[in-house]
Amino acid sequence: MRWVIGLGSNLGSRRALLDAAVALLATRVGPVLGQSQIYETEPLGPAQPAYLNTAALLDTALEAHAVLSQCNQIEAALGRERRLRWGPRTVDLDLLWADGLALADDALTVPHPGLTARTFALDPLLELCPDARLPGGEPLRALRARLGPPLARFEGHDGPRQTALEAALAPDRTRRAVGVLRAQGPAFETAVERLREALGDARPARVAVIADTDAGLDVAALY
Numbered sequence: 001m002r003w004v005i006g007l008g009s010n011l012g013s014r015r016a017l018l019d020a021a022v023a024l025l026a027t028r029v030g031p032v033l034g035q036s037q038i039y040e041t042e043p044l045g046p047a048q049p050a051y052l053n054t055a056a057l058l059d060t061a062l063e064a065h066a067v068l069s070q071c072n073q074i075e076a077a078l079g080r081e082r083r084l085r086w087g088p089r090t091v092d093l094d095l096l097w098a099d100g101l102a103l104a105d106d107a108l109t110v111p112h113p114g115l116t117a118r119t120f121a122l123d124p125l126l127e128l129c130p131d132a133r134l135p136g137g138e139p140l141r142a143l144r145a146r147l148g149p150p151l152a153r154f155e156g157h158d159g160p161r162q163t164a165l166e167a168a169l170a171p172d173r174t175r176r177a178v179g180v181l182r183a184q185g186p187a188f189e190t191a192v193e194r195l196r197e198a199l200g201d202a203r204p205a206r207v208a209v210i211a212d213t214d215a216g217l218d219v220a221a222l223y
Helices: 014-028 064-077 119-128 140-147 159-169 188-199
Strands: 002-009 032-035 039-041 051-059 092-098 177-183 206-213 216-222
Touching: 002 014, 002 064, 002 119, 014 032, 014 051, 014 064, 039 119, 051 119, 064 092, 092 119, 119 140
Parallel strands: none
Antiparallel strands: 002 051, 002 092, 032 051, 039 051, 177 216, 206 216
């Protein structure tokens, strides 16, 4: 079944965290058939930094609740802490839409209940699946047309940590980062072990500190 997973981040190395989440989706859920452009959007809820948003189109044999479980595990592996409703987060994965699926129970609703009112979800989804419809047959493109102009795409760098990540990748452009996390204090070994646990049987070619600040270490596994 084809799924569209919405991704957002507004803490830490936002773009690197989105890249890491997409890579983990590919290893844990199924092949990534496409990824939308990245958009920078204003947050819902309390005052907090702006989000970067994207979406990934996947093909998977997993049933819906298994997809949700894997997404929750990826969020935890990349440092998400659920402290405040609509609060800031390192990464957020939402099951936006699945081709031909309508589901509603205590754990999961598909399509996502907020989908039809959120441009930061609709724009990436429609970029991947322009003919997507709600289960009742209404085209999502028609709903999107009522919500105003399209979002602006994010074209820039995501601060010094994104630059540091690119520098870490520079010696071998065939490699990519598939895990990025923050380690408080001198905890490089702990951070490496957390990455290995998150990535399961995969073994990184090398692990690098991509930024070292007073707030802690940002560590990436490179493949």
